[in-house]
Amino acid sequence: MNKLMVSFFIVLMLVGCSSNNSLTSDGDHAESTPEQSAETVLPSPTLPSSAEPLPTPSKQKTDAYLDTDKLKMSFGFADAEGRNILVTGHEQGLDQEMAQLNEAIGDQGKVLKVKFNKWQDGTADSNGREMAHNFVNLAGYLFTVEEASATPDETYYLTDQADFKVDALMPIESMKGQQASTVEVSVRQRIVDTKNREIQNIWKLAELSTDRQLYLVQFVRLDQDMLFSLVWKEKDEFTFMDYPAVIQGDEYSVWRVDDGGEVMPEMFSILFAAETLNGPLLGLNWWGSEGVNTFFLKKEGDLFKEMDIQYGRYTSPI
Template sequence: MKFQIPPSLISLMLSVAVFASFTTVSAAQAAPKTSGPPSAAHSGELKGNELMFGYTDQTGQKILGLLGDPDKNHPSPKTLTSVIYAPGKQFGVSYVKHQARSSKSNGRQNANNFINDEGELFKVKNAANKLSSDASVLLATKNAFQGHTFLSLKTVHKGKFSSKTVQAIEKAKNRKVVNHGLVATTASGAEIGLVEFAKGGGKPLASLVLADKNLLLFEDFIGNNDSQSTWRVDDGGEISAENFGLLFVSRSKTGYALGVEWYGPEGTNLTVLQQKGSKFRVVTENGRYQVP
């Protein structure tokens, strides 16, 4: 005796099979695409071995990556695929070669000595893309800023923190503010500026401050008692917001990150800072020697 499946049961089985196939496809389509371990996806933590400072030539289409401390872990130049420049803009770049120092080099890291200086040579992709001449920039790997949003920046030349913000800064540091000025503001309302505190009985203190609503973040600069070189060599004992510029400001789950350029009589200090709790940490730093 042969067993026959009733037509109604066959119809039901087909319906279930079709439904199952649709729900399986839908679940696959809905699954988010991630890269790397789930715990690390889009954490926003910046790493020094994925970043390299550099500067542009006179045409603004070539970049020389600055060599860093040989004892630290640095990125392979071939992994650097983009350049970030003030105010938070980006272009693609391609690696050319390691450029050896020429016998004609005067030791300056500027556009006039670009072809004679030692470093990692890059070119900006697309001839239509052009950076400013002799500009400090930051080279980055493809995923260095994964999870970050770059904020729109506006440079401020004569702005000040509000009296409310100054009072909050004085309370946080327990020191009187004697001088302050803004460096830049973001479209989201954050303010970045330089504050100099009264000396009192301790060493001179100044801070780069990011103020956003109820948040204050400090990067402190501790000076010395040399009135001619308090903060930087030959600074005449002066420090102000005019000595600073920002390559970028970004936000991620980790918090704020800044690309800071600090101008001095002998050259420029370059630093990437990232929020770590209520403070900044240094991700990477370098500098350009530019004495005329």
């Protein structure tokens, strides 16, 4: 090969090298980015053996919230042994719907597994009281408690476990109505300032965490106007459920028959408390001289609203 041809080939090689590794102004190599075809597969990132594994995506937090749209009107109470629960307040012929219910929740959020048994006919021996001593004489849907036992004579909410996220339930520590001396002065003053009304008495009904408490407050009477409130405190936020009343002649029956115009912590117990996307949902029992009312309070803004899901048991002494 002559010298002219050798020189020509050397020039071509130099040009080809410079097209893939050009020099920048500071002397470093600036590598060009190769084009990728549609079938190019990028390598997966790998971790060194000492590194922690990549975290898996967490479950949606909505799994820990209760869907209030799925709540139904299914309440009952336990017999004297806590082995059975009778759902009352419904007509006969709902066996298919009742067979879907497999959990009972009550007595401060305790969850029991239950199984539908049958429709129980009432008897002529019934005295009309929906209590354990009259359990076998009442008409209703009979459920068997399959695990542990229910608290005798306690009210329970029955549901399908698919509809009620038990992970949404809050732990409850009953304070059994701690007196005003144990309620922080700052809490008391905040309530007075919010309602612009002095407090006659205040009790802490329950602790649900270090940041959540439930209070019962009766305010000072103003002429014929009476007021008590259930107050939910969460950190620095207060949510009220107000129960105003106007005395009209009978000062001995203001909110309930024969209540004497007073509320007391013994009148209230907690069925359960649960998280929803909008805040807490409270299931409460309110005992009076003639019966117990069970109702749900749903948080809406800075107030609670009573839901239409309610239950009543006639328990007047004989």
